[in-house]
Structures are given as structure tokens and as C-alpha cells.
Amino acid sequence: MKYKVLLTLIVLSSLIFAGQACNRGLYGADDKSKIHVGIVFDIGGKDDRSFNAAAWTGVKCAETGMLPDGRTSCGKPALGIVLRDVEPGNPVSIEPAMRAFAERGYDLVIGVGFAQGPIMQAVAKDYPNIHFAIIDGVIFEDDGKTPKANVASLVFKEHEGSYLVGMIAAMTSKTGKLGFIGGMDIGLIHQFEGGYEQGAKAANPNIQVIQNYVGVTDAAWNNPGKGKEIALAQISKGADVIFTAAGNSGLGAFDAVEQSGKDSSxxxxxxxxxxxxxxxMVKP
Structure with a gap:
């Protein structure tokens, strides 16, 4: 569903590349002739093979024209940007990283994840001449209604893709029971859950959906051990297809399914x- 992130980030970089970069004198040793893009991931990190990884793929395509593996073409020419990234590790490191990019005059600063919204709200206000983008969040002017002029707010219709996933899951299930594992218990992930359940019931009105969330803090996105524990519990209750919307925590569900074994065939x-x-490729 977030493959759109890849395309959107490339388009954003293209638009800025076409404009005038007025802050190039601040780049230091970097190539001042190129557009500079800084991206701040959420605590799951760019190797979560999920949400952050999609954003990483997008900016790497913009930088090199290649996927992060360095071997596979994106199918589009590189934009030749200068790319720098930060993996905060913990939430308190996000704002200093974002401000550092802005202070150095980067042309585009990207925040990955809704949790960075309040931070970007403040930083974008302090640096009105810097372009920002946030994924899964909306940044407004002080009136709380008008989209902020220097921020691109990238939001998606998560429930629509999840609806199709629910239909597929229900049509695949042999037990009539499905699982859903959400990361942080928030409205955004409820959108995934709601679409999934509606799609499942459209395919099978009698389907049951067992839903659980990893937690209520940012740490919920980066706890694969808990994700595995939840998945095993859902399997024990009869769920034979599990949909995860939990970032790095969702990888634990793959381990749980692998552990549950195979049939005689x-x-x-x-x-x-x-x-x-x-x-x-997580568990081929």
C-alpha cells in the first residue's frame, strides 16, 4: 500500500530539483550543485522491511536510480540528489536530526511516520524557507485548518487496500478465522483493521477476525518478539491467515507462522x- 510513498517522494524531489535551491551555501563539503534531501526515519529504522523500507527505497531511487540492494534498477533515471538519512533509535533523537537538516539548508526534509507530526509542526514553522514532507500526517498553519505552505502532507487510503487484503484472507482461510496484528493502538491503524474486517466479511459474512495491538507507545513498531507472541496466540485460537500492520513488530508473525509448520504435503x-x-522474501 505504501508503494505510493516511493513514487511520491521521487516526484517531490523532482519538483524541488526543478526549482531554485536558495540554501546551497550551507551544505559544507557536499556538492552544492545538487538538491539535498534529508530523511528521518521512525524508530523502526530503514531496514524494517515494511513502512520505513518503502520510504528508503523511494529516496534511493531518486539518488541512484537503483533499489537499496545496489543491483536492481528502479526503472527510472536517478535524479542525482545528495541524500542523507538518520535512524533515530529513540523518539527524543528525531527533532535534533530534523533541525540539523533544516539548519544546514537542505532543500527537502522528510519525516517518516505520523508520530513526527508535532515535531515537524514546530520545525517547519521555524524554517519557513525549507521544504518538508511527512508521511501519514498532516501539518497545518496556526489556524489548524490551512495546510502548511512549506510542508507536503502525504496521506493514503489505507482502508481500501486493507479491504482487498481482507477479501483475499477470507477466501484463503480454511478455519473461518483470521488474525490482525496492529502496531501502535491508534486511529491510523484502526483504518487498516476496519478495512481488513469489512473486506473479509464481504467475502465470507461468517468470518471471525481476532485483532490485537502490540502496544500504545512508539516502541510498538519495533518489537518483533511481541509480534510473534501475539501471532502464536491467534494461531492457537484458530486463525490461519494473519495480516500485520505493525512495522518491524510484524516480522514476528512470520516467525510464528514458520514455527507452526507445514501439512503432510x-x-x-x-x-x-x-x-x-x-x-x-521474509520467509520465502
Whole structure:
């Protein structure tokens, strides 16, 4: 669903590349002839193989024209940007990283995740001549209604893709029970859950959906051990298809399904549907 992030970030970089970069004198040793893009990930990090990884793929395509593996073409020419990234590790490191990019005059500063909204609200106000973008959040002017002029707010219709996922899950299930694992218990992830359940019931009105959330803080996105624990509990209750919208925590569900084994013909007895990036390679 967040493959759109990849395309949107490339388009954003293209638009800024076409404009005038007025802050190039602040870049230091970097190539002043190129557009500079800084991206601040959420605490799941760019290698979460999900939400952050989708954003990382997008900016790497803009930088090099290649996927992060360095071998696979994105199918589009590189934009030749200068790219710098920060993986905060903990929430208190996000604002200093964002301000550092802005202070150095970067042309575009990207915040990955709704949790960075309050931070970007403040930083974008302090640096009105810098372009910002936030994924899964909306930044307003002081009136609380007008979208902030120097921020691109990238939001998506999560429930629509999740609806299709729910239909697929219900049509695949042999037990009539599905699982849903959300990361942080917030409205955004409720959108995933709601679309998933509605799609499942459209395919099978009698389907049951077992839903659980990893937690209520930012740490909920980066706890694969808890994700595995939840998935095993759902499997024990009969769920044979599990959809995760939990960032790095969702990877634990893949371990749980692998642990649950295969039938006598060698086929998996349980399935996981990933989110935000193609996760086929997690457990081929």
C-alpha cells in the first residue's frame, strides 16, 4: 500500500530539483550543485522491511536510480540528489536530526511516520524557507485548518487496500478465522483493521477476525518478539491467515507462522500478509 510513498517522494524531489535551491551555501563539503534531501526515519529504522523500507527505497531511487540492494534498477533515471538519512533509535533523537537538516539548508526534509507530526509542526514553522514532507500526517498553519505552505502532507487510503487484503484472507482461510496484528493502538491503524474486517466479511459474512495491538507507545513498531507472541496466540485460537500492520513488530508473525509448520504435503498451514513493502522474501 505504501508503494505510493516511493513514487511520491521521487516526484517531490523532482519538483524541488526543478526549482531554485536558495540554501546551497550551507551544505559544507557536499556538492552544492545538487538538491539535498534529508530523511528521518521512525524508530523502526530503514531496514524494517515494511513502512520505513518503502520510504528508503523511494529516496534511493531518486539518488541512484537503483533499489537499496545496489543491483536492481528502479526503472527510472536517478535524479542525482545528495541524500542523507538518520535512524533515530529513540523518539527524543528525531527533532535534533530534523533541525540539523533544516539548519544546514537542505532543500527537502522528510519525516517518516505520523508520530513526527508535532515535531515537524514546530520545525517547519521555524524554517519557513525549507521544504518538508511527512508521511501519514498532516501539518497545518496556526489556524489548524490551512495546510502548511512549506510542508507536503502525504496521506493514503489505507482502508481500501486493507479491504482487498481482507477479501483475499477470507477466501484463503480454511478455519473461518483470521488474525490482525496492529502496531501502535491508534486511529491510523484502526483504518487498516476496519478495512481488513469489512473486506473479509464481504467475502465470507461468517468470518471471525481476532485483532490485537502490540502496544500504545512508539516502541510498538519495533518489537518483533511481541509480534510473534501475539501471532502464536491467534494461531492457537484458530486463525490461519494473519495480516500485520505493525512495522518491524510484524516480522514476528512470520516467525510464528514458520514455527507452526507445514501439512503432510509440505504446504504451509498458516499464512501472513505483510504491509507497506513486498515482504515475500521474509520467509520465502
Amino acid at each position: 509440505g504446504r504451509a498451514m498458516h499464512y501472513v500478509i505483510g504491509v507497506d513493502s513486498n515482504q515475500n
